[in-house]
Amino acid sequence: MAGVMTEPFTIAVDGPAAAGKGTISKALAAQFDMGHLDTGLLYRAVGALTLAGVDPIEAARGLTAKDLERGDLRTPNVAQAASKVAVIAQVRAALIDFQRAFARRSGGAVLDGRDIGTVICPQAEVKLYVTASAEVRAQRRFLELHDKGLDVSRRQVLEDVKARDDRDMNRVEAPLRPAEDAVLLDTSELDINTAVARAIAVVENIRQG
Ligand code: DC
Numbered sequence: 326m327a328g329v330m331t332e333p334f335t336i337a338v339d340g341p342a343a344a345g346k347g348t349i350s351k352a353l354a355a356q357f358d359m360g361h362l363d364t365g366l367l368y369r370a371v372g373a374l375t376l377a378g379v380d381p382i383e384a385a386r387g388l389t390a391k392d393l394e395r396g397d398l399r400t401p402n403v404a405q406a407a408s409k410v411a412v413i414a415q416v417r418a419a420l421i422d423f424q425r426a427f428a429r430r431s432g433g434a435v436l437d438g439r440d441i442g443t444v445i446c447p448q449a450e451v452k453l454y455v456t457a458s459a460e461v462r463a464q465r466r467f468l469e470l471h472d473k474g475l476d477v478s479r480r481q482v483l484e485d486v487k488a489r490d491d492r493d494m495n496r497v498e499a500p501l502r503p504a505e506d507a508v509l510l511d512t513s514e515l516d517i518n519t520a521v522a523r524a525i526a527v528v529e530n531i532r533q534g
Contacts, residue, residue, distance in 0.1 A: 334433035337441035364438035372406030442504035454503035
């Protein structure tokens with residue numbers, strides 16, 4: 326662990342599905358002893374409630390910690406539902422305050438998502454944009470789902486990844502794109518340890534000013 330901080334310090338990690346954001350963000354939070362918020366889980370929880378018949382805007386406004394603990398949030402159906410509710414401006418608006426408060430907690434915070442560096446925390450001290458080719462991301466997600474015992478085909482996972490990319494990048498509200506001052510990290514040809522080491526080096530450089 327490298328020097329515990331008491332001041333707020335925000336690390337924004339954005340990028341498309343299965344680029345490695347989650348693993349990198351967890352590793353950064355552990356390395357720098359910061360809190361970590363996977364903001365995709367908020368949208369997944371709203372998506373799951375919507376699949377169960379709840380109105381998406383009401384779901385977002387009334388979201389509780391318990392909703393984030395549902396066992397089905399990592400399934401492909403919920404991922405697609407999350408991407409669909411994420412286009413709704415009022416859903417996004419309902420989730421902003423919680424994310425911003427988390428970002429400025431004392432001791433620092435890592436937030437990963439799609440719009441952290443562009444909309445939620447445009448003043449973040451560090452912005453990373455983690456990406457990889459759709460084929461590489463689909464292969465990673467396929468192995469992850471397969472390991473969990475889910476019956477999915479490679480082709481279906483690739484189609485799902487591309488459909489989500491398309492929706493997340495081309496929506497009107499907070500589309501997925503790198504912030505102008507984001508550091509790009511393409512993990513297509515990197516193993517996860519190398520990707521994590523690069524991300525740590527980026528943060529250390531910025532912290533040392
Ligand atoms: O990161 P994830 O795959 O768990 O995200 C699920 C969906 O939630 C994603 O396809 C789009 C949406 N999302 C978003 O719009 N903004 C965020 N900050 C995080 C996720």
